[in-house]
Amino acid sequence: MKMRFLYIALISFLLFSMGCTEEESVRMPIVDISFSPAIISNTRATQGTYPSDAPFEVWAYYLPKSKMWSDNCGEAQQLTAGHKVEYNGSEWLPTPALVWPSDNNVTFIASAPLNIDTDFSIEDGIIIKDFDVMSGVLPLFTEPVADCDAYNTNGYIALPFIHALSKVEFEVRSVILSDSVIKLKSLYMDNIMYKGNFNSLPEPTWEPYGETMRVDFCNDEIVVGRISTSVGWKMIMGQYINNKVVLIVDILDSEGNTLVHDRKIELSLIVDRWQAGKYYKYTLNLTTDSASFETEVFERFNI
Helix, strand or coil, rough: CCCHHHHHHHHHHHHHHHHHHHHHHHHHHCCEEEEEEHHHHECCCCEECCCCCCCCEEEEEEECCCCCCCHHHHHHHEEEEEEEECCCCCCCCECCCECCCCCCCEEEEEECCCCCCEECCCCCCCEEEEEEHHHHHCCCCCCEEEEHHHHHCCCEECCCCCEEEEEEEEEEEECCCCEEEEEEEEEEEEEEEEEEEECCCCEEEEEEEEEEEEEEEECCCCECCCCEEEEHHHHHHHCCCEEEEEEEEEECCCCCCCEEEEEEEEECCCEEECCCCCCCEEEEEECCCEEEEEEEEECCCCC
């Protein structure tokens, strides 16, 4: 009788254990992680195309479902760091593959491209050291894509990338009342810093250092009309600015004869600093000897 009781108890335990295992496997299947990158392009958060030939890096941390990244990020366990992700022709997949860590919420952070010295910390976010704008590289980063759930995402994570540099563009138009014509020959700013360090948290910030340079926005001579015309744009490191915009113009009569040669017009932009990831568009209203400006600032942009 005693042996029969023990046998029944053992069978019950085994069945219970199998039931738990089966329930667990149903509750949390193996989920492979893949990504969907895009570039946030304006204040309405529409998406620009992320280049398929630009692999990126991902950092990932996980927490129990009862804990949110915003309040408990210091307790998060690292799933991976600087993990390469590339496009295989149909999907953006990590190499080697990543599997969802049990029944946890995961937070992802990414940076691009691979050919810059990038790191991540929970306090400072994406970190870029000793970056040189003259390299021609356009660094991208994401804010933390927090508290992703395996069931809701099925392991497919959208990554909205943001430009780390600022886009600065100038447009010009003529507001003169006479028959004179303005021909813009040059538009530039001096003392622009182009080397520095970057961190994305608690907000995207550059710390420029070292030498400065002249940035030329005007590549061709332009006859300035009544309708705004783009002179040019540049990608610039975020920084405090107190330097002037300088324009070199010729003043012509209505028949194209030069009345004034190489007149210099200067004006100051009323802005504390260019902030990382923002797009600044300045429209310059020109007379024959002065200029005023209008400013539009966009939170995000694509190029």
